[in-house]
Amino acid sequence: MAEPVIATRDLSLVFTTRDGPVQALSNVNLDIAPGEFISLIGPSGCGKTTLLRVIADLERATGGSIAVNGRTPEQARLARDYGYVFQAPALLPWRTILGNVQLPLEIMGISREERAARAKAQLALVNLAGFERKFPWQLSGGMQQRASIARALAFEPKLLLMDEPFGALDEIVRDHLNEQLLKLWSATRKTVVFVTHSIPEAVFLSTRIVVMSPRPGRITDIVDCDLGPDRPLEIRETPEFLRIAQRVREGLRAGHSYDV
């Protein structure tokens, strides 16, 4: 494997709460190579978001180690190694779409011309060319989420961290955005770590699927998703796709406790 973008060794995280310790992650061992599309899937509370936040240096591990591009998450964050897409678009309502995408570049003190050019290029990449002067409320939910993906890409990071970005959207819009994300990934070959609850979404998008189980959050299976780069939506009906989906489902079932 090429030098991993993310390497975790026995990574653990225990939250200290008023009701006692909560073990959110336990002995997570995962190497992610450049250009992989990795989905983290698992039931609510299994630590998917926590793992993403540890990679992003928004939480600190309490045990084991993690390297992002060969450095600490803090160094990687300061070097702007990644873009982060949240579940809700979180765009500033008083700024235009272009203004929102430019914001991180503005904070960095990049010149007006350069930031406009870079923001426009990222908006074109998510098929929002022509919508630069609109305000967030003038766009559909799916378009807003595409704008927030463009914002995460503003620094042109090679690593994209996405926390259930399409979870709140209806199925048709979600299908469409999955297709667009796959195209974007094919065109840019970024490394993507993507949190989802949806088995079809994970199988459709990923090169590998990391199956997690709760209490404490740990990896129970890693499923290769060797469907090749060309994936029309109809691929979801093929035996190969259904076979991978079935394996993920079995992994989820095995790790699931039924006391809920």
Ligand SMILES: Nc1ncnc2c1ncn2[C@@H]1O[C@H](COP(=O)(O)OP(=O)(O)OP(=O)(O)O)[C@@H](O)[C@H]1O
């Ligand atoms: N800041 C915190 N303090 C205490 N406990 C936390 C904190 N953040 C998360 N947890 C707990 O850690 C566990 C993992 O949470 P996490 O949000 O990572 O799960 P998840 O798999 O992303 O869930 P979901 O699919 O519902 O988003 C849960 O039991 C959660 O309650």
